[in-house]
Amino acid sequence: MAAPPELVVNAYSTGWLKRGFPWVYPAEVVRGTAAPGTVVRLRGEGGTALGVGIADRGWISVRRFRQDDGPVDAPLIAARVAAALRRRGNLGPDTTAYRLVNAENDDLPGIRVDVWGRVVVVAIDSPSLRALGEAAGLAAGDLLGGIDAVWLSERRDPRDVERAAAAPRCIFGDATLLDVVVHELGLAFEVRPPLGKDAGLFTDMRDNRAWMAGHWKDTRVLNLFAHTGAFSVSARHGGAGQVVSVDLSEGYLTRARRNFDLNELDPGELLAEDCFKVLDRFRRQGRRFDRVVVDPPGYSHSDAGTWQGERDWARLAAASLRVLEPGGWLIAASNLGTQSPKQFGGALQEGAERAGRELRLCHEGTPGVDHPAALHFPESRYLKFWVMEAGDVA
Numbered sequence: 001m002a003a004p005p006e007l008v009v010n011a012y013s014t015g016w017l018k019r020g021f022p023w024v025y026p027a028e029v030v031r032g033t034a035a036p037g038t039v040v041r042l043r044g045e046g047g048t049a050l051g052v053g054i055a056d057r058g059w060i061s062v063r064r065f066r067q068d069d070g071p072v073d074a075p076l077i078a079a080r081v082a083a084a085l086r087r088r089g090n091l092g093p094d095t096t097a098y099r100l101v102n103a104e105n106d107d108l109p110g111i112r113v114d115v116w117g118r119v120v121v122v123a124i125d126s127p128s129l130r131a132l133g134e135a136a137g138l139a140a141g142d143l144l145g146g147i148d149a150v151w152l153s154e155r156r157d158p159r160d161v162e163r164a165a166a167a168p169r170c171i172f173g174d175a176t177l178l179d180v181v182v183h184e185l186g187l188a189f190e191v192r193p194p195l196g197k198d199a200g201l202f203t204d205m206r207d208n209r210a211w212m213a214g215h216w217k218d219t220r221v222l223n224l225f226a227h228t229g230a231f232s233v234s235a236r237h238g239g240a241g242q243v244v245s246v247d248l249s250e251g252y253l254t255r256a257r258r259n260f261d262l263n264e265l266d267p268g269e270l271l272a273e274d275c276f277k278v279l280d281r282f283r284r285q286g287r288r289f290d291r292v293v294v295d296p297p298g299y300s301h302s303d304a305g306t307w308q309g310e311r312d313w314a315r316l317a318a319a320s321l322r323v324l325e326p327g328g329w330l331i332a333a334s335n336l337g338t339q340s341p342k343q344f345g346g347a348l349q350e351g352a353e354r355a356g357r358e359l360r361l362c363h364e365g366t367p368g369v370d371h372p373a374a375l376h377f378p379e380s381r382y383l384k385f386w387v388m389e390a391g392d393v394a
């Protein structure tokens with residue numbers, strides 16, 4: 001068999017690859033080309049061997065899969081999936097939805113594997129990873145055993161302007177099994193696994209829901225950007241007296257109602273409206289809450305306007321604080337990887353000043369053991385989850 005083609009990278013990339021960073025960008029390749037999906041050897045300009053990866057086109061040129069010279073094949077992928085499973089330890093019999101492989105952070109660049117009960121979903125960042133993604137999904141199915149279906153889906157990175165993602169494809173088992181019920185911390189949620197990150201439950205928030213579980217009793221809760229209601233269901237289960245869930249999407253709120261029903265809990269108020277509109281109305285009506293959960297997306301657009309996380313956090317924090325009782329908690333989450341904790345804190349402080357309130361950080365959460373973050377891959381630390389007590393109105 002012919003040796004894999006070689007790509008030579010510049011000194012800057014050599015330094016990063018030696019530190020464990022798994023990507024090579026187009027501007028860092030000084031010599032050599034390879035078609036997307038091809039296995040390539042990496043070398044520094046001085047001849048240092050830097051491992052083996054998969055070539056791509058677009059905003060990444062190579063994802064490195066190993067630092068030595070060995071093959072990138074199904075046995076390697078299966079060994080990495082097995083290591084990832086060991087790394088998860090015991091998530092407990094109560095938890096049947098989790099991330100089994102967190103891409104670069106589990107040494108499988110561009111490949112995520114999620115487990116939803118007896119369904120496995122692999123999401124790949126590029127079509128160049130199709131063969132390895134399939135290998136990861138089938139290995140996960142074998143290791144876990146008793147799996148009904150394995151799906152392969154493609155994520156389209158916003159930086160990947162040229163290509164659209166292909167539709168999810170069932171690569172093993174029963175393709176008709178679309179909605180499944182999963183369990184987390186003693187609660188049931190209905191999810192649709194082939195929808196990938198839109199499946200209906202954000203497993204990177206599990207530990208944060210767990211931390212909050214003992215802090216809902218007899219509170220009035222306003223859950224903004226409620227999605228399918230995971231925080232709302234947890235709050236009601238934890239003894240919240242009043243729960244108001246707000247989301248732009250009627251469809252997500254229908255799924256939230258279903259989640260309340262599954263757990264035989266009263267859904268309270270489900271409002272299909274823009275959060276800012278609701279906050280303004282509640283402020284004028286004098287409605288107040290003891291817990292306000294704000295977990296927005298990076299960007300959204302509706303008739304009421306555009307939400308842009310990079311720009312609008314101070315406005316959102318100020319509006320939320322205006323309906324929060326003194327001593328109440330603002331529970332704020334941001335999943336914008338480009339926003340540092342310092343910038344997040346700065347925006348929240350600005351919002352607090354606008355509302356004439358003081359905020360005190362009481363707890364900071366992380367995404368949990370099934371979403372490890374490799375320190376040699378700084379891009380992975382996207383989540384900020386801050387629980388803050390609000391002081392009196394000035």
Ligand SMILES: C[S@@+](CC[C@H](N)C(=O)[O-])C[C@H]1O[C@@H](n2cnc3c(N)ncnc32)[C@H](O)[C@@H]1O
Pocket residue numbers: 201202205224225226227228229230231246247248249252273274275276295296297299300301302307
């Ligand atoms: C990141 S998800 C929230 C996840 C949720 N907190 C959970 O734990 O499942 C973002 C949600 O915000 C909703 N959304 C986006 N912009 C909105 C707006 N201006 N007002 C209300 N909801 C909005 C979307 O429909 C989506 O369901």
